[in-house]
Amino acid sequence: MSLRVQKPGILTTIQDLGRTGYRQFGVNPGGAMDIAAARIINILLDNDECLATIEMHFPAPQFLFEKTAICAIGGADFGPELDGREIENWRPFLATKGSTLKFTGKNFGHRAYLALRGGFRIEKWLGSAGTNLAAHIGGAGGRKLTAGDSIRFARQARQQVNFYASGAASSVLPFYSRFPTVRFIPGAEFASVRKRSRSLLTKQNFYISNNSNRMGFRLSAEPIISSRRTEIVSSAVTFGTIQLLPDGQLIVLMADHQTTGGYPRIGHVISRDLPLIAQLGPGDKVAFHQIDQLEAERLALEFERELSFFRVGCRFQALEWN
Amino acid sequence: MTSQYPRIFPLGDSALTVEFGSEISKRMNEQAIALSRRFEENIFPGFIESVPAYASTTVFFDIKTVRHHFADTASAFEAVSEIARNLISQPDETAEPPNGLIEIPVSFDAASALDLTAVSDTTGLSPEHIIDTFLERTYRVFMIGFLPGFAYMGEVAKRIAVPRKDSPRLRVPKGSVGIAGRQTGIYSLESPGGWPIIGRTDVDMFTPLAESPSLLKPGDAVRFLRAK
Numbered sequence: 314m315s316l317r318v319q320k321p322g323i324l325t326t327i328q329d330l331g332r333t334g335y336r337q338f339g340v341n342p343g344g345a346m347d348i349a350a351a352r353i354i355n356i357l358l359d360n361d362e363c364l365a366t367i368e369m370h371f372p373a374p375q376f377l378f379e380k381t382a383i384c385a386i387g388g389a390d391f392g393p394e395l396d397g398r399e400i401e402n403w404r405p406f407l408a409t410k411g412s413t414l415k416f417t418g419k420n421f422g423h424r425a426y427l428a429l430r431g432g433f434r435i436e437k438w439l440g441s442a443g444t445n446l447a448a449h450i451g452g453a454g455g456r457k458l459t460a461g462d463s464i465r466f467a468r469q470a471r472q473q474v475n476f477y478a479s480g481a482a483s484s485v486l487p488f489y490s491r492f493p494t495v496r497f498i499p500g501a502e503f504a505s506v507r508k509r510s511r512s513l514l515t516k517q518n519f520y521i522s523n524n525s526n527r528m529g530f531r532l533s534a535e536p537i538i539s540s541r542r543t544e545i546v547s548s549a550v551t552f553g554t555i556q557l558l559p560d561g562q563l564i565v566l567m568a569d570h571q572t573t574g575g576y577p578r579i580g581h582v583i584s585r586d587l588p589l590i591a592q593l594g595p596g597d598k599v600a601f602h603q604i605d606q607l608e609a610e611r612l613a614l615e616f617e618r619e620l621s622f623f624r625v626g627c628r629f630q631a632l633e634w635n
Numbered sequence: 636m637t638s639q640y641p642r643i644f645p646l647g648d649s650a651l652t653v654e655f656g657s658e659i660s661k662r663m664n665e666q667a668i669a670l671s672r673r674f675e676e677n678i679f680p681g682f683i684e685s686v687p688a689y690a691s692t693t694v695f696f697d698i699k700t701v702r703h704h705f706a707d708t709a710s711a712f713e714a715v716s717e718i719a720r721n722l723i724s725q726p727d728e729t730a731e732p733p734n735g736l737i738e739i740p741v742s743f744d745a746a747s748a749l750d751l752t753a754v755s756d757t758t759g760l761s762p763e764h765i766i767d768t769f770l771e772r773t774y775r776v777f778m779i780g781f782l783p784g785f786a787y788m789g790e791v792a793k794r795i796a797v798p799r800k801d802s803p804r805l806r807v808p809k810g811s812v813g814i815a816g817r818q819t820g821i822y823s824l825e826s827p828g829g830w831p832i833i834g835r836t837d838v839d840m841f842t843p844l845a846e847s848p849s850l851l852k853p854g855d856a857v858r859f860l861r862a863k
Contacts, residue, residue, distance in 0.1 A: 333684055335684075336684055338779050338784060338847075339779040339780050339784055339823070438843065447783070447824065448782075448783045448824060500644075546657055549646065549688055550646070551646055551647050551650055572686065573780030581647035582647075584648050606648065606712050609648035610698055610711055610712065613649070613698050617698075
């Protein structure tokens, strides 16, 4: 008995950084949509960044703490409140036994994350605690959380009177926006996109359509024309792959994407910018900016460097809580 | 004639794909499977996993670890490309013994064979003739994808190679055996899907808690039998 789900929210699942090593058997990595948020809140708590978090959509869940825990919330801002007191995103807080966590409104973004110092006690499947909704396994019995579920804590926090924590510096957080420009590198079939369409790709805005979920976001805009619109022989795809559908519309593959695909791969959103697109939902829009492979790698390494400095600071802060 | 293959390209910033061709062929599939196996047998620092497909292998890696260990290359992509080129050029002495033949019993009764009548209308062949034609061949598992444990197999005889349905079914029952062009596959889980269904098997294609969760692996040979 630890964290009791009082209201389940619309889609609340246990997610970590994903399940690797089994794509060759058709098992996709899954994991948090906003990987940066899941990592940062774990680091804030001095956790291993791979520990499971709770991914929430809006309407968001309501939780009762049946034991005391040190927690952090990040990603989308759903207006968290602990016993009626406002909680800041990206700043550890103490939830004492008997307190209730709820979310009051959708201020920004589509996916919020809750992490716990020491993590949750979740049985792993194929090396990950993440929920695979398609295969009905992993996380909490392979399904989304429902009212009455109880998620156990891996370790108990000490009751403390003067809990204090400072939050994450804004420099380490993703530059979220309701209308982000995300960077992509060209994919294998990029060259077959007609010249005028290539400029459309970076000059027009793309709307996230209603048909968007954890598997992928369908975009809506003026069609992209390619000299090669038919399917290709299926091969591996990944989180961020931008596929061109036969009708000229694009789909961006997200965390629960299938392992293989047969639509032309015209680009890939760089890993650094995946959190920006992960916070969008139907009706939001996005623009694309093309960069090269080398720059994408440099940006990924830059983020790792920032996180490593951040981790040192968080470790010091956490010493005070023991 | 110089070939543009094998072709190596980035699949995002943390993976690359080695493509051996652009068609469904046993030879290219063997090359893809062999390269994937070599990656697994010669793990480099930063290697995450390799995924063989019809005519390509994709390798996923951790940029930071690759860059730390291969400081002399301009990028992680270049370092892993170099590793891939070396693995491709190795003589193929580790050819594994051919995989076993896996037999899968299938029911073709009306409740299981949801689209057999439609396939009969499309092809002009009787249901019995379609089933006999389907059972005649041994199929190769080219790759696993789409769903956990879903094997893409081929090649189906031309005269029963029907296209995908115009509008996919929202729920294809688990175990359904479908045809899409010259491919055949078994729905390992209940799922939406557009392949015309000609039968159903009780054999589990995907066992989550087994050490090797997928019954079939790329390169396997499969024969379908009439369920008793």
